[in-house]
Amino acid sequence: MDTGNKISRKGFINWLLGTSLGATVVAALYPVFRYVLPPEVAEAPTNRVLAGKLSELPPNSGKIFRFGAKPGILVRTQGGEVRAFSGICTHLNCTVQYRADFQHIWCACHNGHYDLQGKNIQGPPPRPLETYKVDIVGDDIYVTRGA
Amino acid sequence: MKLIEKLWQALDERYELQPLVDFAKQKAVPRHRHDWMYYFGGLTLFFFLIQVATGILLLLYYRPTAEAAFESVQFIMTRVPFGWLIRSIHSWSANLMIASAFIHMFTVYFAGAYVKPRELTWWTGVALLLLALGFGFSGYLLPWNELAFFATRVGTDMVSKVPFIGHWLLRVLRGGEDVTGATLTRFFGIHVAVLPMISTFLILLHLAFIQRQGMHEPQEEPKLPPRPFFPNFVLREFMVWLVGLALLAALAAFFPWELGKKADPFAPAPAGIKPEWYFLFMFETLKLLPAKVLGIEGEILGLAAFSVGGLFWFLAPLWDRKRVRGEKSLFALVVGWGVVLYIAAFTALSYLGVFQ
Numbered sequence: 001m002d003t004g005n006k007i008s009r010k011g012f013i014n015w016l017l018g019t020s021l022g023a024t025v026v027a028a029l030y031p032v033f034r035y036v037l038p039p040e041v042a043e044a045p046t047n048r049v050l051a052g053k054l055s056e057l058p059p060n061s062g063k064i065f066r067f068g069a070k071p072g073i074l075v076r077t078q079g080g081e082v083r084a085f086s087g088i089c090t091h092l093n094c095t096v097q098y099r100a101d102f103q104h105i106w107c108a109c110h111n112g113h114y115d116l117q118g119k120n121i122q123g124p125p126p127r128p129l130e131t132y133k134v135d136i137v138g139d140d141i142y143v144t145r146g147a
Numbered sequence: 148m149k150l151i152e153k154l155w156q157a158l159d160e161r162y163e164l165q166p167l168v169d170f171a172k173q174k175a176v177p178r179h180r181h182d183w184m185y186y187f188g189g190l191t192l193f194f195f196l197i198q199v200a201t202g203i204l205l206l207l208y209y210r211p212t213a214e215a216a217f218e219s220v221q222f223i224m225t226r227v228p229f230g231w232l233i234r235s236i237h238s239w240s241a242n243l244m245i246a247s248a249f250i251h252m253f254t255v256y257f258a259g260a261y262v263k264p265r266e267l268t269w270w271t272g273v274a275l276l277l278l279a280l281g282f283g284f285s286g287y288l289l290p291w292n293e294l295a296f297f298a299t300r301v302g303t304d305m306v307s308k309v310p311f312i313g314h315w316l317l318r319v320l321r322g323g324e325d326v327t328g329a330t331l332t333r334f335f336g337i338h339v340a341v342l343p344m345i346s347t348f349l350i351l352l353h354l355a356f357i358q359r360q361g362m363h364e365p366q367e368e369p370k371l372p373p374r375p376f377f378p379n380f381v382l383r384e385f386m387v388w389l390v391g392l393a394l395l396a397a398l399a400a401f402f403p404w405e406l407g408k409k410a411d412p413f414a415p416a417p418a419g420i421k422p423e424w425y426f427l428f429m430f431e432t433l434k435l436l437p438a439k440v441l442g443i444e445g446e447i448l449g450l451a452a453f454s455v456g457g458l459f460w461f462l463a464p465l466w467d468r469k470r471v472r473g474e475k476s477l478f479a480l481v482v483g484w485g486v487v488l489y490i491a492a493f494t495a496l497s498y499l500g501v502f503q
């Protein structure tokens with residue numbers, strides 16, 4: 001009786017069963033795994049929007065506007081200059097706001113401060129806000145994402 | 148009485164129930180100076196049962212879409228008879244459940260009950276507390292109000308800091324790049340199906356381990372004769388549940404849970420925004436961290452520290468060699484008090500407005 005041969009035959013069967021079972025599990029789980037991950041929605045990239053009206057944005061004020069699916073922020077400085085930035089705080093994704101009393105941009109979530117160039121000046125935000133280009137046509141404020 | 152006896156005999160004859168009764172009769176719980184701690188696990192279970200019952204009731208009217216969620220909760224609160232009460236109980240009981248679970252965990256920790264042979268009881272327990280926090284976090288979004296919306300933006304954004312798979316995790320959690328109606332639907336499914344299923348399974352496992360091994364007894368305590376489980380301990384546990392119920396009823400009725408303003412994805416985060424109290428210590432820590440520490444982004448460092456700390460706590464049964472041998476462990480005591488004081492201090496200071 002060649003027991004060594006017997007064991008290896010048994011081992012071979014076990015290996016076959018094990019790998020088939022493994023493959024079945026993988027075959028069942030892979031679609032689930034892919035299903036859970038949401039499909040990429042091809043969004044027409046918005047590069048230029050009408051963000052607001054000059055007449056509705058007095059000096060020392062700000063306004064959130066829609067830039068595609070994301071919020072942007074328009075700021076009018078004390079001196080009357082209009083600037084636009086991404087409205088999404090670089091810390092943990094809150095939406096920022098203009099604080100007339102500080103005369104700069106502020107994030108309520110963890111007390112983050114940005115100056116009027118969008119630079120992070122105080123609190124936890126690690127990076128400046130993305131800056132957009134502003135064009136004023138008559139009373140209309142257009143914002144363009146820099147290329 | 149006769150009828151009940153007959154019924155019992157009929158069942159016993161068919162299913163041999165007498166051994167179960169005998170077993171229940173000899174089940175007992177240790178008695179000592181700190182045996183009050185044995186009631187908190189049961190109290191946590193009580194609040195969980197309340198959550199299941201009130202959660203199912205909320206399901207009758209709640210609608211999980213960005214367009215309808217806020218209005219459906221408003222409908223529950225203003226039009227459905229006792230709707231405000233059911234919702235208030237669900238919200239308050241969630242908080243009491245988490246508080247009770249925290250107390251339970253710390254008493255077990257300080258009693259040293261997590262060491263061999265009870266490692267798995269400790270691990271299922273910590274997992275259950277994390278699941279409870281997951282319930283709280285996912286449930287918080289469901290009314291789709293302003294606070295919940297930004298709390299979820301911040302909370303899910305933290306996930307994106309996980310090395311390598313962070314962005315992938317973020318998309319899985321949010322159901323896309325941003326917090327939208329897709330996120331709400333996902334959180335709803337997690338809240339009412341995934342978490343209840345896993346929690347129920349882990350609770351049964353946790354209880355099975357305890358049943359198998361009996362309660363941990365502190366060694367130094369003078370021994371008193373143990374207390375029979377039926378009916379003595381069970382009746383006492385019911386008294387604790389009654390106190391829990393009274394507290395819950397008072398909170399729910401006198402401080403009805405608020406709804407706030409409907410979420411607007413294109414409004415700035417409101418001033419004074421903060422998460423539920425059980426996340427406050429992490430929230431305030433993240434607020435204190437500067438933008439850069441030694442060239443690394445502050446919040447990444449903070450989140451890494453919380454992960455390592457949590458893992459260390461989870462692994463207590465492995466590093467605590469002294470208590471396994473039945474000795475006192477000064478190190479474990481210092482770690483425990485450190486964690487309790489840190490959480491308590493940051494939570495209290497946050498309420499006092501020190502971090503404003």
Ligand code: HEM
Pocket residue numbers: 195198199201202203205206209220234237238240241242244245279280282283284285286287288289290338339343404
């Ligand atoms: C099987 C069990 C459960 C079901 C079916 C369920 C169902 C629901 C539903 C439908 C809502 C939305 C309605 C509303 O916002 O009031 C909700 C909210 C909520 N749930 Fe649950 N839930 C369950 C368990 C839990 C547990 C165990 C916890 C906590 C540890 C919890 C915590 C919350 C919280 C904090 C809210 C938000 C309350 C609010 O602001 O309205 N839930 N739940």
Ligand code: FES
Pocket residue numbers: 089090091092093094107108109110111112123124125301
């Ligand atoms: S999200 Fe803006 S400061 Fe944290």
